[in-house]
Amino acid sequence: MRLRPEQLASHLQQGVAPVYLVSGDETLLVQEACDAIRAACRDAGCTEREVLEVDKRFNWDHLVAAGAEMSLFSDRKLIELKLPSGKPGTEGSKSLIAYLEGPPSENVLLIVAGKIDRQSTNSKWFKALDKAGAIIQVWPVDARELPRWLQQRVEAAGMSVDFDALQMLCDRVEGNLLAAVQEVEKLKLLCPGGRITPEAVTESVADNARYDLFGLV
Secondary structure (H helix, E strand, O other), rough: EOOHHHHHHHHHHHHOOOEEEEOOOHHHHHHHHHHHHHHHHHHHOEEEEEEOOOOOOOOOHHHHHHHHHOOOOOOOEEEEEEOOOOHHHHHHHHHHHHHOOOOOOOOOOOOEEEHHHHHHHHOOOHHHHHHOEEEEOOOOOOOOOHHHHHHHHHHHOOEEEEEHHHHHHHHHHHHHHHHHHHHHHHHHHHHHEEEHHHHHHHHHHHOOOOHHHHHHH
């Protein structure tokens, strides 16, 4: 099944799926989605976590073995497969399909991948994963969507923001989502009234997206 990032929390409240794929090149959003899945897995009894890093020397038999092994310390185990390229290759595709045909009920597989192209979404392994578990594809937040995204962050932090202050924040961070989150956290401390004003932004927000030679020195 396909899930949007904002649907993940409500999905996890209903229980964890046997397999997840989180893909994208927006590091912060990928990390947050994976953290939410890890937390839900811990609550579901997956107190052991095994991480597999896919590189040129990776042996895909390790995935099959990890799925077959019982956890030593708990009833369930989280297997985390890191696939930076977003492409498992021929051998990897066969191993994933074999795993997905009958994923162990006691384990959860979390695949953390880079951006997956359109061709890969039509592959057999991707379709098998779509059928067996949940897919969360994370897309970059562009300039048009940034104000809405940033306002949601502010509201989630229990604050409100003036329109002009919101525009100032967007201009300052210039699409740097990590910097945006850090500034919201800073403003949460510096605005005890819970309302972010242009004056508060001017006084407290560093310009995280612009650098010059004097700043480097």
